[in-house]
Amino acid sequence: MVQAEQALKVKSSGRFWRRLKLLTESPIGLAGAVLVLFWVFVAIFAPWLAPYDPNANNYEALADPLPNDMFLLGTDNQGRDILSRIIWGSRTVLIVAPIATFCAYVVGCTLGLLSGYYRGWVDAVISRLTDILLSFPAIVLYILIIMRLGPSAINVIVAVIFVASPQIIRIVRGITLEQRELDYVTAAKMRGESAIYIMLVEILPNTRGPLIVDSCLRMGYTTIQIGVLGFLGLGLPPPDPDWGGMVQETYGMMSTWPHMSLYPAIAISSLVVGFSLLADGLREISLRD
Amino acid sequence: MTNPASLRQTATVARPILELHDVKISYVTRAGRIDVVPALNFSLAKGEALGLVGESGCGKSTVAYAIMKYLGGAGRITNGQILFNGQDMARMSEDELRRIRGSKLAMVYQDPMSSLNPTMRIGRQLEEVPMLHMKVSREEARQRAIKLLGEVNLSDPEMIMERYPHQLSGGQQQRVVIAMALMAEPDLLVMDEPTTGLDVTVEAAVLDLVAQLRHKHDTAIIFISHNLGTVLRVCDRVGVMYFGELVEEGPIREVFANPRHPYTRGLLDSIPTMGADKHSRRLSPIAGQVPSALARPVGCGFAARCSFCEPAACTTAPIPTLPIPGEAHHEAKCVRLAELPPHRRFQVVQGEAISETAKTGENVLTIDHLYKIYRPSGTIFDSKPAEVRALTDIELTAERGRTLAIVGESGCGKSSLAKVLTGIEVATQGKVKLIDWEIGHIPVEKRSQAQKKSIQMVFQNPDSTLNPSHTVGFAIRRALQRLRGITASQAKTQAAELLRLVNLPMEFVNRRPRQLSGGQKQRVAIARALAGDPALIIADEPVSALDVSVQAAIINLLIDLQEKRDATLVFISHDLSVVRFLADHVAVMYLGRVVEYGTVEQVYAPPYHPYTEALLSAAPVAEVGKERDRIILEGSIPSATKLIPGCPFASRCPRKLGAVCDDQPPPEHVTQQGHRIACHIPLEDLAKLNTRAAE
Numbered sequence: 001m002v003q004a005e006q007a008l009k010v011k012s013s014g015r016f017w018r019r020l021k022l023l024t025e026s027p028i029g030l031a032g033a034v035l036v037l038f039w040v041f042v043a044i045f046a047p048w049l050a051p052y053d054p055n056a057n058n059y060e061a062l063a064d065p066l067p068n069d070m071f072l073l074g075t076d077n078q079g080r081d082i083l084s085r086i087i088w089g090s091r092t093v094l095i096v097a098p099i100a101t102f103c104a105y106v107v108g109c110t111l112g113l114l115s116g117y118y119r120g121w122v123d124a125v126i127s128r129l130t131d132i133l134l135s136f137p138a139i140v141l142y143i144l145i146i147m148r149l150g151p152s153a154i155n156v157i158v159a160v161i162f163v164a165s166p167q168i169i170r171i172v173r174g175i176t177l178e179q180r181e182l183d184y185v186t187a188a189k190m191r192g193e194s195a196i197y198i199m200l201v202e203i204l205p206n207t208r209g210p211l212i213v214d215s216c217l218r219m220g221y222t223t224i225q226i227g228v229l230g231f232l233g234l235g236l237p238p239p240d241p242d243w244g245g246m247v248q249e250t251y252g253m254m255s256t257w258p259h260m261s262l263y264p265a266i267a268i269s270s271l272v273v274g275f276s277l278l279a280d281g282l283r284e285i286s287l288r289d
Numbered sequence: 290m291t292n293p294a295s296l297r298q299t300a301t302v303a304r305p306i307l308e309l310h311d312v313k314i315s316y317v318t319r320a321g322r323i324d325v326v327p328a329l330n331f332s333l334a335k336g337e338a339l340g341l342v343g344e345s346g347c348g349k350s351t352v353a354y355a356i357m358k359y360l361g362g363a364g365r366i367t368n369g370q371i372l373f374n375g376q377d378m379a380r381m382s383e384d385e386l387r388r389i390r391g392s393k394l395a396m397v398y399q400d401p402m403s404s405l406n407p408t409m410r411i412g413r414q415l416e417e418v419p420m421l422h423m424k425v426s427r428e429e430a431r432q433r434a435i436k437l438l439g440e441v442n443l444s445d446p447e448m449i450m451e452r453y454p455h456q457l458s459g460g461q462q463q464r465v466v467i468a469m470a471l472m473a474e475p476d477l478l479v480m481d482e483p484t485t486g487l488d489v490t491v492e493a494a495v496l497d498l499v500a501q502l503r504h505k506h507d508t509a510i511i512f513i514s515h516n517l518g519t520v521l522r523v524c525d526r527v528g529v530m531y532f533g534e535l536v537e538e539g540p541i542r543e544v545f546a547n548p549r550h551p552y553t554r555g556l557l558d559s560i561p562t563m564g565a566d567k568h569s570r571r572l573s574p575i576a577g578q579v580p581s582a583l584a585r586p587v588g589c590g591f592a593a594r595c596s597f598c599e600p601a602a603c604t605t606a607p608i609p610t611l612p613i614p615g616e617a618h619h620e621a622k623c624v625r626l627a628e629l630p631p632h633r634r635f636q637v638v639q640g641e642a643i644s645e646t647a648k649t650g651e652n653v654l655t656i657d658h659l660y661k662i663y664r665p666s667g668t669i670f671d672s673k674p675a676e677v678r679a680l681t682d683i684e685l686t687a688e689r690g691r692t693l694a695i696v697g698e699s700g701c702g703k704s705s706l707a708k709v710l711t712g713i714e715v716a717t718q719g720k721v722k723l724i725d726w727e728i729g730h731i732p733v734e735k736r737s738q739a740q741k742k743s744i745q746m747v748f749q750n751p752d753s754t755l756n757p758s759h760t761v762g763f764a765i766r767r768a769l770q771r772l773r774g775i776t777a778s779q780a781k782t783q784a785a786e787l788l789r790l791v792n793l794p795m796e797f798v799n800r801r802p803r804q805l806s807g808g809q810k811q812r813v814a815i816a817r818a819l820a821g822d823p824a825l826i827i828a829d830e831p832v833s834a835l836d837v838s839v840q841a842a843i844i845n846l847l848i849d850l851q852e853k854r855d856a857t858l859v860f861i862s863h864d865l866s867v868v869r870f871l872a873d874h875v876a877v878m879y880l881g882r883v884v885e886y887g888t889v890e891q892v893y894a895p896p897y898h899p900y901t902e903a904l905l906s907a908a909p910v911a912e913v914g915k916e917r918d919r920i921i922l923e924g925s926i927p928s929a930t931k932l933i934p935g936c937p938f939a940s941r942c943p944r945k946l947g948a949v950c951d952d953q954p955p956p957e958h959v960t961q962q963g964h965r966i967a968c969h970i971p972l973e974d975l976a977k978l979n980t981r982a983a984e
Contacts, residue, residue: 205758
């Protein structure tokens, strides 16, 4: 959140693609982009990359689950190939995290724009609601929502919307409050533009600078949170591979077979670090301009 | 005389306080090394004041920061020497520099709040300086601080010492900063646009103060400004900077009266001279803009914009700085110096006037007893907050095809009036009639298409007037589609027409605001305002954020467009010379009221309202021999939440009669020619006011 707030101060300037090109000048950002793109690649080509069926049990491997020539990262407590499960598991996270973040953005931008543009009682209602949601520790909120709705991909997305959108509302509201006072908004009012047009066409594009940085960070958070939900058994129902679930199923054997939980944990952190570095790189570039 | 000690003594006395020898300043950027200042030479004697003028981007501030050695991470001095009191500043250690800054060398910035610590009382901030540099006791420092606050004309210094910066007005803050700069009796004071953010009357007071203090403390001053008039008030010498080079330097009166370099001439010609108006001549802007320092040409940097340029002579070899024959210490960097025709500054086209709009007398805008009172909604702490009386009993009219100027300092209600006219706010009471409609009480969302179309606005800040996310073409096309109700393809051709009308090339349709200069952005904003072919254009300080050279071009554009389109212009400004040039009628506002109204000739000549008189006397004039006796207004504008029973100007009026001014509302003198002045002083007495202030 601190990083997101710093990003808020960054004036939006330049276009997304120009920035992406500029990314090559920020080694940190480039490293982040490489990490993220690596996992995107893995997720897309999972059927070709994964050596085995992720849910196939190999009973012979149960005797010796350690990594060997056949199973490069070893097998888990049910004799399933960890490499294949990590490869397939990347799909879960890379589908659920972007969709969840995107949905949180739709909700967050809509309410943030309304709140900042109309102010008054609209702002009061929206702001108090976000305050209430923000006052819950995120993990408590997740557990409450998933316990109530039951574990499924859709419900994970719903939970992410509830947790992430209040923060997005705050960012968008802040920028909108500032932008609505600028002369170009007055000019739009004077030619008779509707409030919806002003919010979506005039103001929204100018929030993109901070939001692009924030979205990268938020993907990282969401990845962690999906992992945590999986670990708590509130993620996707078994047996589909899910990085957090993989850690949860095997962490009891940490002392004897550390590889079972270590490799999925590394997968989670590398993706999260990738998103964070990408966000850092983007912020560095936007500050430089 | 042979005593070496005494010899050294005389040598140091004669030595200039500051010498720059071939100073080259470069910035290291991603695009490579940029030499923003190629080779700068000048020196400054003790107690001398040198003005540095030029357009923005010419390197004035860079020079100031180089002298302070504050160039930041990317900037460095790559060649030459800066000698301060004969010592090479490049050889000084950080420690030595720190000792010099503040004690021997002080700087005053444009924004006073950036030099004051908002969490510390003024007193403590001032005391720090001598305690640190002169090692005096707190009590001694305190006495000195109080004395200096008195010297910068702040009444009740002891009270000011106890205040925090945000409790002072902008003018007071700037005086505190000047006092702070003088605390350790510096030998050199660098002032970077010290009065740019201030109102004219406050500016006049600060400038007078700087001039006084300089003589009193014998401080040398480098005074940077884009406003030639302010420089003339403070400095003995002036250096005109263009593209990082000093193109002309000399005694200020000689340079301004007889400018030699085409750039200096261009700058001076861009400003409307007092007494000139749009019917007698157009302003002469300088074409083009300051080029990028990435590609420095071989010859004269100004060649591309110079009307006297002769490529063979000007662009082939480096240009030497030549002395002007017959004038001591006056130099200019121009090879064609001897061939240039003599400069005539105040040329008024004789005979037939350029234009004379037909007097229709038809009123496009009639404002009748207009009031705007803001009633802030209560909070839990304060259920009945004070009302803000932004506009009180405004009566004005604007004729078709004419310009009504509204002048006054910040807080006088100019912008509130614009907001009511445009429908961003609605009137509390009274009428605003536009053509046939009563629009004072209709917010902009509820106005009809025809009403919206008829009234458009040009804003002050070129950076916020256009949406940074949209292209120029999009902005203009959208306005055309909304206001004229035409199709996208029609809008495309008409947008091209509008761009041509504001003298911008067609390629600009695909540009985004950040790719445009301030003047270009303002042209696009004007094109956008013209999209609906409005009957009334409200221009809120449209040129005050622009360089004089660009300002002239925009003013010319406004005049031309007004003639072509027969549009009425409400021109809000604090710049009295621009108003004199552009306006037909002038309303002078103070604290939400119109204190004087009349044609431009009436307002700029006696009888004046005492406030108009003070404003006119305060306006800086860049003409030698036309400087005026200044009337310094004390105090600041009273709060708009107070209900003032008498004359609003009574608390600051230098010609106040007595209790009657405080207690009774002033009567309005109306002459047969329609000149209105609201003042207790009889019209005959007002007519005897200093006539020099006018011309």
